Amino acid sequence: MTPVQPGSEPDIVDLIRKEGAVDYEVGLESLNQWQLAWRRFRKHRLALVGLGILIFFIAVAIVGPVFMPFEFDVIPSPDKIVYQGRPPSLQHPFGETGGLQRDVLLLVINGARTSLFIGFSSMFIGVVVGTVVGSVAGYFGGLVDNVLMRIVDVMLSLPLLFVILVASRFFGNGNVVLIIIIFGLFSWMTISRLTRSLFLSIRELEFVQAARAVGLSDRRIIFRHILPNAMSPIIVSASLLIAANIIAEAFVSFLGFGVNPIYPTWGNILSNALTFIPLGNWWWPAFPGLAIIFTVLAVNFIGDGLRDALDPRSKE
Amino acid sequence: MSKYIIRRLIQAIPVLFGITIVVYAILLAAPGGPTARFANNPKFTEADREKFKKAWGLDQPIPVQYCRWMGICNPENEGLAVFIGSTGWPAFLPTSISGTTNGLLHGDLGVSIDTGEAVASRIARAALPTFILAGNALVIWILVALLIGVYAAIHRYSLFDQAATVFAYVGYAMPTFWLGIMLIFLFSGPGLNILPAGGMTETRLSPPFGSDTYWPYFAANPATAIVDIVKHLILPVFTLVVVNIAGDSRFIRSSMLEALGQDYVRTAKAKGLPVRVVIFKHALRNALLPVVTNIGLEIPFLFTGAIVTETIFSWPGIGRMTIEATRSFDYPTLMGLLLITSALVVLANLIADITYAIVDPRIKY
Numbered sequence: 298m299t300p301v302q303p304g305s306e307p308d309i310v311d312l313i314r315k316e317g318a319v320d321y322e323v324g325l326e327s328l329n330q331w332q333l334a335w336r337r338f339r340k341h342r343l344a345l346v347g348l349g350i351l352i353f354f355i356a357v358a359i360v361g362p363v364f365m366p367f368e369f370d371v372i373p374s375p376d377k378i379v380y381q382g383r384p385p386s387l388q389h390p391f392g393e394t395g396g397l398q399r400d401v402l403l404l405v406i407n408g409a410r411t412s413l414f415i416g417f418s419s420m421f422i423g424v425v426v427g428t429v430v431g432s433v434a435g436y437f438g439g440l441v442d443n444v445l446m447r448i449v450d451v452m453l454s455l456p457l458l459f460v461i462l463v464a465s466r467f468f469g470n471g472n473v474v475l476i477i478i479i480f481g482l483f484s485w486m487t488i489s490r491l492t493r494s495l496f497l498s499i500r501e502l503e504f505v506q507a508a509r510a511v512g513l514s515d516r517r518i519i520f521r522h523i524l525p526n527a528m529s530p531i532i533v534s535a536s537l538l539i540a541a542n543i544i545a546e547a548f549v550s551f552l553g554f555g556v557n558p559i560y561p562t563w564g565n566i567l568s569n570a571l572t573f574i575p576l577g578n579w580w581w582p583a584f585p586g587l588a589i590i591f592t593v594l595a596v597n598f599i600g601d602g603l604r605d606a607l608d609p610r611s612k613e
Numbered sequence: 614m615s616k617y618i619i620r621r622l623i624q625a626i627p628v629l630f631g632i633t634i635v636v637y638a639i640l641l642a643a644p645g646g647p648t649a650r651f652a653n654n655p656k657f658t659e660a661d662r663e664k665f666k667k668a669w670g671l672d673q674p675i676p677v678q679y680c681r682w683m684g685i686c687n688p689e690n691e692g693l694a695v696f697i698g699s700t701g702w703p704a705f706l707p708t709s710i711s712g713t714t715n716g717l718l719h720g721d722l723g724v725s726i727d728t729g730e731a732v733a734s735r736i737a738r739a740a741l742p743t744f745i746l747a748g749n750a751l752v753i754w755i756l757v758a759l760l761i762g763v764y765a766a767i768h769r770y771s772l773f774d775q776a777a778t779v780f781a782y783v784g785y786a787m788p789t790f791w792l793g794i795m796l797i798f799l800f801s802g803p804g805l806n807i808l809p810a811g812g813m814t815e816t817r818l819s820p821p822f823g824s825d826t827y828w829p830y831f832a833a834n835p836a837t838a839i840v841d842i843v844k845h846l847i848l849p850v851f852t853l854v855v856v857n858i859a860g861d862s863r864f865i866r867s868s869m870l871e872a873l874g875q876d877y878v879r880t881a882k883a884k885g886l887p888v889r890v891v892i893f894k895h896a897l898r899n900a901l902l903p904v905v906t907n908i909g910l911e912i913p914f915l916f917t918g919a920i921v922t923e924t925i926f927s928w929p930g931i932g933r934m935t936i937e938a939t940r941s942f943d944y945p946t947l948m949g950l951l952l953i954t955s956a957l958v959v960l961a962n963l964i965a966d967i968t969y970a971i972v973d974p975r976i977k978y
Contacts, residue, residue, distance in 0.1 A: 451631040454962075456913065456954040458920065459935065460636065463947060466939045467643030544788050548921060551790050552936060567790070571925065574794055575810060577803040586791035593786035 337606040344602020350595035354588070358413050361406035369559045373399055381576035392580035394566075395573030401581055404566040405588050411562040413592070415477050416543035422481025423542075424488055424535045431492025432519050436500055446493070452486045458545065465549045471557030476549075480542050488534055495527035529607035536600035540593040547589055563589050618967065625959045632955045633717075633948070637682065640944050641675045647726045647942040669726060682723060682948065684716015717952070723945035727938065732949040736931065738823055742813055743930030746923070747915040749846060750853035755908060758858045762865025763900075766873060767892060777862060784859030789918070793852045793925040800848060809845050811927035814838075822929060849926040853918065857911070865904050872900035902973050909965030913957035 328336070338344055375398045377383070382395040391401035434445040461483050469476045499505065500523060508522045543563075549555035550564030558565050563585045570582040648665055651657035666672045670681060670688060677695070680686035686695040687704040698704040698711030705711070708719050715721055722732040765774040801810040809815065813822045819841060820826040831838045872878065873896050881891045916931060923932035931950065938946040 447628075447631075451628055451635065454628050454955055454958050455632060455635070456916075456951070456958060458914075458918070459951065459954060460639070462920070462935075463636075463939050463951075464639055467640065467942070470644075540786070544786075547788050548790060551788075552921070552924065554939065564788075567794070571794060571797075574798050574802060577798070579795070579798045579802070582791060582794045582798075586788065586795070589788055589791065590783065590786045594782060597782065597786065 334606040338602050341598075341602035341605050343598040344605075347595035347598030347602070350591055351599065354409055354592055354595070355413060357406055358409040362410055365400075365403045365406055367403060367407035367561055372397055381573055382578045382581060385580055391584045392578075394570070394581045395576065395578045396569065401584050404561050405563070405584050408561045408563040408566050408585060409588065411473060411556060411560045412543055412546060412564070412589075415473065415480065415546045415556070415562065416539045416592075416596075419477045419480035419484060419542045419546075420535055420538045422478065423484035423538055424531065426481065427485030427488025428492050428524070428531060430485065431489035432496055432524060434489070435493035435496025436515065436519050436523065438497075442493070445489070449486045449489055452483070457483055458548070461545060462549055462552065462554055466554035469555065471555075471559075473556055473560055476546065476556055480546065484538055484542060488531060488538070491530055491534055492527060495530060496523055499523045499526050532607060533600055533604045536596060536603055540596040540600070543589065543596075544593060614967075614970065618963070621963050621966070625963070628959060629952070629955060633683070633952060634679070636951050637679045637948065638675065640947060641678060643942075646671065647944070650941055682716060682945075684713060684718035684721065686716075687713050688715060722949040722952070725938075725943055725946045727941050727943045727946065732945050735934070735946065736949055736953060739929065739931045739934045742822060742928055743916060743919055743923070743932065745842070746846065746849055746853070746928055746930060747919055750850045750857070751912065751915060753850060754854045754857045754861070757854065758861040758865055759904075761858065761862040763869050763892075763897060765862070766866045766869035766900075769870065774866075777866070781859040781863045784855055787856065789852060789856050789921045790925055792855060793848070793922060796848050796852060797925070808848055810848075811845075811925070813842060813845050813929055815841050815845075845926075845928075849922050849928055852922050852925075853915070857915075857918070861904075861908065861911075864907055865900070868903050869896060869900040872896040875899070902969065905972055906965045906969050909961055909968060913954060913961045916954055916957065 373393075375383075375393060379393075379398070380395060382393040382398055383389065385392040389400050389402065391405060393399065394401055394404070430445055430449075434442040461479060464479045464483070465476055469479060505518060505522055508518050513522075546555060546562060547564030547567075550562050551567050553565070553568050556562050556565050558568070566585055567582050570578070573581060647669065648662050648671075651662070651665075663672070670678055673681070677686060680695070681688050683705075685705045687698050688695075689699065690697060696704055698706065698713040700710065700712040702711040704713040704716075705718050706713075708714055713719060715723075720733075722736075724730070725732050725735050728735065761777050765771075765777045768774055797810045799805060800808040814820075814827075819838060820830050822842075873892075875896075878891060878896050881895045882888075886895075919928075919930060920932035920935055922928070923930045924936050927933065934946065935950055937943070938950065
């Protein structure tokens with residue numbers, strides 16, 4: 298064994314440099330948070346089915362009315378006048394309503410547009426109001442928190458369905474936008490409670506303290522540092538809010554206090570169906586009802602999938 | 614414990630007070646109003662409208678109307694004297710001192726604009742049918758939800774469990790009114806006409822429920838009268854039960870599953886106790902704790918949930934009254950209904966907390 302002469306053997310640093318340049322470039326596929334969530338979401342088969350159904354309904358709601366527009370003041374002229382309507386046939390796959398003999402398929406397609414629009418946009422209002430109220434209450438605490446949470450208590454002690462019904466009748470005026478605002482303003486409370494509790498725990502974490510120490514403004518800390526970390530549970534409960542609002546809108550419109558029949562929704566197209574049920578007209582209420590059930594099921598499945606995907610710790 | 618109950622009751626007062634303010638503002642700030650019913654009547658002049666408004670106190674500003682409704686203001690006086698009762702004492706004091714009889718503080722909910730009847734007696738009359746409907750639905754719903762939930766938890770992932778899951782999802786997604794309509798088609802449509810489509814009594818045989826002649830008729834032939842009501846009950850009760858079971862059976866199932874996974878259940882099994890004893894005495898009793906609270910919280914919503922069911926099945930209860938009062942802007946009736954249902958919500962919250970403390974001795978207040 299010859300003694301090692303310094304300088305004669307290959308420089309180890311050189312070696313690493315050379316090899317590293319060739320071999321050690323490990324291709325690590327890095328996924329961001331949303332890609333990871335999508336991976337987990339994909340494993341939830343029912344959620345994928347739900348997503349498919351919802352996309353289908355949204356597509357119908359957007360494209361359908363272009364091909365089959367609903368015109369309130371155009372009374373269809375059926376080839377044969379039957380007072381109780383006619384059951385599903387090739388020409389009218391969902392049948393015809395009683396009375397005016399409108400095509401039920403056309404009603405369902407046009408109803409999809411308004412119902413989904415109301416469901417999504419009132420959810421959006423509810424989430425924005427709820428998140429802002431909850432963030433402010435949770436972040437600032439003290440008197441602000443106390444006042445805001447007492448308001449939430451009062452709102453939650455209201456029999457909500459009752460109040461929404463009365464408010465829609467008194468203020469809604471059959472107007473879609475007003476109805477959306479009413480539904481939004483009565484659906485933020487649970488979200489605000491949730492947001493507040495998330496803020497209470499997150500605001501004590503080190504990175505928030507660090508942000509505060511750096512001297513960031515409250516607004517920046519709330520929206521850039523705390524809120525993104527509180528987003529997952531809020532998204533999950535927002536998805537469930539869509540389903541709840543679609544059902545509630547159908548309920549209010551069915552009773553005749555919701556959207557004006559000029560704009561068909563899955564609720565108001567049924568408001569006269571009860572009269573024709575004793576005559577055997579089942580297809581009129583059946584198909585809009587099935588549309589509601591499938592949409593709500595789809596949204597709930599998506600909500601379950603989102604829960605697993607975004608919040609893997611909260612397993613049942 | 615009694616200290617806790619008293620504290621909670623006192624805390625409930627500002628909440629209820631807040632509710633009345635919020636709702637009164639919502640109701641009266643709305644355009645339209647009770648005079649809308651005369652819109653198509655050419656004989657109803659502007660002067661008549663003013664007279665109608667004055668008679669019902671609707672010409673006053675909203676705070677004054679609210680103040681009268683609460684019984685703080687005396688409608689007989691003007692200006693600052695509104696706060697003074699007929700005896701010279703402040704109007705909000707009890708009737709025996711102030712001489713004031715109007716308003717909530719004196720136990721008066723006002724008079725219905727629709728019928729001219731006192732709101733309290735109107736609600737009391739409609740309460741019995743709702744109570745019959747909601748009470749029957751509640752008992753059946755709890756029993757069936759318990760059976761489904763416990764059986765599904767014991768036989769986890771069995772065919773029954775999976776069927777119950779599907780049922781729960783669909784039941785949760787199903788609008789009440791749709792189920793009601795489809796049931797009417799199935800059981801009283803042209804095909805299978807075996808159950809009445811609506812009402813509480815058979816109009817051709819019996820006087821309407823709650824009318825003056827009904828109770829003598831009931832006393833004369835109780836058997837037929839009861840069978841008649843039961844026949845009319847089946848469809849609305851079934852509707853309420855199906856819609857409500859969905860969530861509760863799931864809740865009971867998960868609560869039972871959690872109890873079955875506890876150490877004391879394993880110990881009981883290891884001791885060699887019969888399965889029946891382990892399930893019913895050790896697991897079920899503990900699984901019921903959260904269920905009791907949950908069901909307690911749902912009871913007041915049975916009354917609001919009955920709105921649609923009562924409307925579809927023309928059941929002469931509180932729900933249908935709500936719809937009628939909403940349709941005709943009958944403020945006093947709506948305020949009365951709202952106050953009572955909100956009080957029920959607050960009370961149910963309290964009762965749920967108290968029962969929770971009773972069934973779970975670990976909880977101390």
